[in-house]
Amino acid sequence: MMELRSKGKPLSFTQPIIGRITYGLAAESSILIDHSLDNTDVSDGYLAVLTKRSVTTHLSPIIHSIPSIQPLSEGDVIMMLPNGIIQTLFRVNSLDNTLFTTDRCNSNCLMCSQPPKDIDDIEYYYNVNHQVISLIPSTTEIIGITGGEPTLLGKRFFDMISHINRKLPATTIHILTNGRSFAWKNFTTRFESVNSSNLVLGIPLYSDYYLDHDYIVQASHAFNQTVLGLHNLASIGARIELRVVLHKLTFKRLPELAKFIFLNLPFVEQVAFMGLEYTGYTPHNDKLLWIDPLEYADELDIAVTYLNNNGINVSIYNHPLCLLPKPMWRFSVKSISDWKRHFLPKCDSCLVKADCGGIFATSRKVSLNINPQ
Amino acid sequence: MKNIISNTYSRKFRGISTFESEAESIYFLLPFKFHSISIDREVLVNEIGDYLIVPQGTAKAIVHREIDFSSNLYRDLVANFFISPTPVPELLNVISTRYRTKKKSLGSFTSLHIFVVTLRCNHSCHYCQVSRAAESKSEFDISYKDLDAGINHMFLSPSEELTVEFQGGEPLLAFDKVRYAVERIQLLNEDFKKEISYVICTNSTILNDEILLFCKNYNILISTSLDGPAFIHNANRFKSGRASYDLVIEGIDRTRQALGHDKVSALMTTTALSLKYPKEIIDNYVENGFGNIFLRPISPYGFALKNQKKNHYQTAEFLDFYKQGLEHILNLNAQGVFFKEDYTSIILQKILTPFTENYVDLQSPTGLVSSVIVFNYDGFVYASDESRMLAEIKDYTFQLGHVTQPYEELFLGDKAKQILNNGVAECLAGCSDCAFLTYCGADPVLHYATQNDMQGHRAFSIFCKKNMEIIRYLFEMLDIRKGYVESTFQSWIHKPAA
Amino acid sequence: MDVLASTDELLQFIVNEDIYSETVIFKTIYWLAPIASFDILKFPPKSFLITARPNTASFSEEIKKEIEIQLRKGLVDFKVRDLINQETSSVRSMIIAKAFDNDGFLDIEPQSQISDPIGFDPTR
Numbered sequence: 001m002m003e004l005r006s007k008g009k010p011l012s013f014t015q016p017i018i019g020r021i022t023y024g025l026a027a028e029s030s031i032l033i034d035h036s037l038d039n040t041d042v043s044d045g046y047l048a049v050l051t052k053r054s055v056t057t058h059l060s061p062i063i064h065s066i067p068s069i070q071p072l073s074e075g076d077v078i079m080m081l082p083n084g085i086i087q088t089l090f091r092v093n094s095l096d097n098t099l100f101t102t103d104r105c106n107s108n109c110l111m112c113s114q115p116p117k118d119i120d121d122i123e124y125y126y127n128v129n130h131q132v133i134s135l136i137p138s139t140t141e142i143i144g145i146t147g148g149e150p151t152l153l154g155k156r157f158f159d160m161i162s163h164i165n166r167k168l169p170a171t172t173i174h175i176l177t178n179g180r181s182f183a184w185k186n187f188t189t190r191f192e193s194v195n196s197s198n199l200v201l202g203i204p205l206y207s208d209y210y211l212d213h214d215y216i217v218q219a220s221h222a223f224n225q226t227v228l229g230l231h232n233l234a235s236i237g238a239r240i241e242l243r244v245v246l247h248k249l250t251f252k253r254l255p256e257l258a259k260f261i262f263l264n265l266p267f268v269e270q271v272a273f274m275g276l277e278y279t280g281y282t283p284h285n286d287k288l289l290w291i292d293p294l295e296y297a298d299e300l301d302i303a304v305t306y307l308n309n310n311g312i313n314v315s316i317y318n319h320p321l322c323l324l325p326k327p328m329w330r331f332s333v334k335s336i337s338d339w340k341r342h343f344l345p346k347c348d349s350c351l352v353k354a355d356c357g358g359i360f361a362t363s364r365k366v367s368l369n370i371n372p373q
Numbered sequence: 374m375k376n377i378i379s380n381t382y383s384r385k386f387r388g389i390s391t392f393e394s395e396a397e398s399i400y401f402l403l404p405f406k407f408h409s410i411s412i413d414r415e416v417l418v419n420e421i422g423d424y425l426i427v428p429q430g431t432a433k434a435i436v437h438r439e440i441d442f443s444s445n446l447y448r449d450l451v452a453n454f455f456i457s458p459t460p461v462p463e464l465l466n467v468i469s470t471r472y473r474t475k476k477k478s479l480g481s482f483t484s485l486h487i488f489v490v491t492l493r494c495n496h497s498c499h500y501c502q503v504s505r506a507a508e509s510k511s512e513f514d515i516s517y518k519d520l521d522a523g524i525n526h527m528f529l530s531p532s533e534e535l536t537v538e539f540q541g542g543e544p545l546l547a548f549d550k551v552r553y554a555v556e557r558i559q560l561l562n563e564d565f566k567k568e569i570s571y572v573i574c575t576n577s578t579i580l581n582d583e584i585l586l587f588c589k590n591y592n593i594l595i596s597t598s599l600d601g602p603a604f605i606h607n608a609n610r611f612k613s614g615r616a617s618y619d620l621v622i623e624g625i626d627r628t629r630q631a632l633g634h635d636k637v638s639a640l641m642t643t644t645a646l647s648l649k650y651p652k653e654i655i656d657n658y659v660e661n662g663f664g665n666i667f668l669r670p671i672s673p674y675g676f677a678l679k680n681q682k683k684n685h686y687q688t689a690e691f692l693d694f695y696k697q698g699l700e701h702i703l704n705l706n707a708q709g710v711f712f713k714e715d716y717t718s719i720i721l722q723k724i725l726t727p728f729t730e731n732y733v734d735l736q737s738p739t740g741l742v743s744s745v746i747v748f749n750y751d752g753f754v755y756a757s758d759e760s761r762m763l764a765e766i767k768d769y770t771f772q773l774g775h776v777t778q779p780y781e782e783l784f785l786g787d788k789a790k791q792i793l794n795n796g797v798a799e800c801l802a803g804c805s806d807c808a809f810l811t812y813c814g815a816d817p818v819l820h821y822a823t824q825n826d827m828q829g830h831r832a833f834s835i836f837c838k839k840n841m842e843i844i845r846y847l848f849e850m851l852d853i854r855k856g857y858v859e860s861t862f863q864s865w866i867h868k869p870a871a
Numbered sequence: 872m873d874v875l876a877s878t879d880e881l882l883q884f885i886v887n888e889d890i891y892s893e894t895v896i897f898k899t900i901y902w903l904a905p906i907a908s909f910d911i912l913k914f915p916p917k918s919f920l921i922t923a924r925p926n927t928a929s930f931s932e933e934i935k936k937e938i939e940i941q942l943r944k945g946l947v948d949f950k951v952r953d954l955i956n957q958e959t960s961s962v963r964s965m966i967i968a969k970a971f972d973n974d975g976f977l978d979i980e981p982q983s984q985i986s987d988p989i990g991f992d993p994t995r
């Protein structure tokens with residue numbers, strides 16, 4: 001999980017504490033940040049305290065002696081761990097907040113940026129997220145739900161969505177899922193009871209040919225399950241965004257995939273083509289996956305043009321403009337996650353940097369063809 | 374049933390060959406058809422209208438299991454539902470949903486209601502079989518009683534969207550009837566709350582401010598007749614007094630000013646003369662600010678009705694006309710003029726999209742009765758505009774009854790059933806094996822009119838001859854001229870005409 | 872298919888019934904009706920006799936050629952179509968039945984594994 005962390009010395013607590021940052025105002029579940037703190041106890045009305053100063057005793061939970069603390073705003077939600085780590089779980093000033101639901105996944109994509117683990121962590125994350133949801137402002141525009149595979153939460157998946165629906169009725173919920181679970185009608189029916197027009201499902205599809213997709217996600221039957229799931233979701237009016245990661249195993253059939261999408265999945269709200277994030281499993285599978293984006297420009301062009309001509313919204317995410325054919329530029333969207341957008345030093349001289357998707361901050365390999373425009 | 378939860382799982386990556394070897398080493402056929410489109414190419418079309426253009430002999434190779442599993446063709450065939458790795462495709466639900474979407478028209482019922490408010494006309498067009506030149510004889514007008522009855526029937530249609538079309542003769546010669554009908558429909562619709570649109574089919578020569586204001590108030594569209602440049606239009610449409618062409622153009626301008634540019638559409642009637650001038654006609658439409666044209670064949674509902682030879686000759690001529698016209702239109706588009714041909718667009722929508730267009734001639738089961746109905750000036754009810762033309766030459770085969778009869782008798786009676794039963798292309802000899810079936814339709818009226826048999830023989834059918842060649846031609850274009858032509862075609866399907 | 876007779880008034884072909892069924896032959900000649908009129912007879916022991924007579928006074932050489940070419944191609948094509956029809960008729964019925972099954976009676980749940988190592992079951 002890519003979130004900001006700091007570490008200090010814990011005192012007076014043994015269980016993780018989740019609360020909302022404040023710089024003064026005491027309120028329910030608020031965690032005070034006060035660096036001018038002396039040894040007097042300021043815990044009155046606060047759930048816990050964070051400070052750079054060193055403290056020897058404290059009545060209420062505190063993490064002190066934090067050498068450097070990530071910038072936190074009033075209202076941000078953090079978790080204090082008994083080992084002194086401070087994790088930011090929600091930032092009020094960001095549009096990229098996600099609730100991480102599990103490390104578990106029933107697929108194992110060759111290019112997974114966050115490799116799954118076979119552990120049952122569902123209750124743990126459910127409880128964390130449950131508290132976070134209760135603490136974040138109802139004015140929150142959008143919140144992501146990610147994993148692992150969130151639908152593996154089963155009952156907890158629906159519990160979590162209805163909790164968000166109750167607490168944040170105006171917030172857009174964006175769920176990243178492989179969609180396979182929705183192939184089962186009763187799972188979709190249960191989802192229907194929590195679905196709303198605020199909810200968008202981001203579902204990946206990597207080929208129009210089942211075996212290619214199954215191979216890429218390393219799970220037999222995944223393609224058919226996902227496509228059936230997409231149809232079940234469409235039948236309940238769910239909002240769907242399809243995601244296609246661009247790499248050596250997907251690019252050849254992009255035109256065919258585009259056709260498959262329009263003919264069989266015309267109900268999707270958007271198709272997002274995304275640059276490859278060179279992290280997680282990807283470096284390990286470099287030989288299978290890496291291709292210079294210039295080499296797939298033609299196929300991408302055909303696919304994007306076809307979908308656009310047929311009235312399907314298309315976007316290209318996380319992609320350097322200089323590696324896209326010019327006519328594709330208008331489809332380029334800066335990035336889903338602002339903190340993931342990164343540039344090379346030479347990008348500074350580029351005239352289109354402001355509109356560029358850039359490269360993944362996490363990517364350890366970039367194209368040699370990046371060239372200021 | 375297999376356990377859906379797997380417990381033998383490892384995070385070790387598996388190669389593509391592992392996945393391939395897990396799959397069946399044979400494939401199963403899904404329903405599909407094929408048609409040769411040139412000496413060396415054929416098109417494969419599956420049950421839901423998706424196509425692949427491939428080398429001749431591919432269908433045979435597929436059936437004889439000669440397709441190499443590692444080829445791109447194999448992937449194409451699986452992904453496009455021509456073959457399946459399992460006896461019953463795992464995506465059966467998807468295929469079925471797509472099938473239902475393609476047959477969407479089955480769900481709705483009669484939406485287009487044509488009211489022939491009068492047979493009177495101020496023109497005497499040589500190709501017109503129905504109208505009476507006498508402008509003043511009101512015995513050729515529909516009666517208020519019959520109008521009321523027709524309107525009542527219309528509101529019994531289960532369709533949520535209704536289109537009311539006023540035809541003639543020249544319907545505006547009986548404007549009082551049009552006005553009466555619209556006002557009554559509006560009144561009744563306060564209870565029924567249907568989505569209703571109105572069209573008046575007029576020659577645009579007698580539009581006045583009163584009529585235009587009325588059209589504006591009720592958002593009525595004007596469909597006018599325009600056969601092309603003056604020398605064609607005037608030759609086709611004889612009128613005593615001022616030349617028809619000037620009056621029409623005047624009428625179009627006036628209507629556009631009053632109602633808005635997009636409220637006027639034009640309909641061309643093709644005659645033997647027109648067939649020589651596809652470019653001129655199209656250019657004339659462009660000059661007059663239209664974004665589309667419907668290149669229609671010469672109507673066979675004249676007196677030469679059963680003259681097979683002449684019909685076939687004219688169909689061949691029409692196909693040349695159509696192709697030249699289409700080529701010209703594509704050139705216009707290449708020069709940046711957005712202009713489309715309507716018949717092509719209807720067929721292309723069926724070929725290139727998962728949806729379908731409810732166009733009555735290209736529907737199976739036939740759209741007669743089920744999507745269009747005609748209330749004639751004398752109160753008799755017909756299955757289509759062509760059906761009432763037959764009646765004018767004393768053939769009442771497609772007369773469903775009189776408007777005073779109950780709804781069930783008209784719409785669900787024996788006549789209606791007979792027409793429907795003969796209008797299912799899937800069951801017609803020739804069509805049932807045709808690759809173009811999904812894009813084509815059945816036309817019992819035309820087959821009856823030309824062959825004395827509602828089903829007709831496909832090898833003699835001008836309907837088949839026309840559609841088979843147009844569809845083949847479109848596939849040929851999609852095959853050899855992909856890029857620009859295909860994206861122009863896509864724009865026709867998705868963008869409304871200017 | 873062998874040519875048995877070829878005159879200006881008559882064309883005859885022999886077709887092995889093990890290879891081409893009556894249906895295939897009839898479907899083929901259906902489309903040739905405008906250029907000739909046809910008769911099909913059993914030709915023992917194991918063949919059909921196809922007889923073509925001119926619609927007008929006599930056959931021209933081109934028409935004769937044309938009929939033979941069209942017959943050969945037609946037989947092959949309609950046999951392929953026939954094989955597809957036979958092999959796919961049950962799947963086709965399933966597609967259509969499912970398409971108009973509004974109550975979900977014919978729904979089939981996936982028979983494949985969801986493959987979660989911890990044991991997620993979407994049906995529960």
Ligand code: SF4
Binds near residue numbers: 372373
């Ligand atoms: S040079 Fe850098 S900023 Fe410019 S388009 Fe390329 S990646 Fe983007």
Ligand code: SF4
Binds near residue numbers: 805808
């Ligand atoms: S009418 Fe002709 S082109 Fe149309 S489906 Fe029938 S056989 Fe095919």
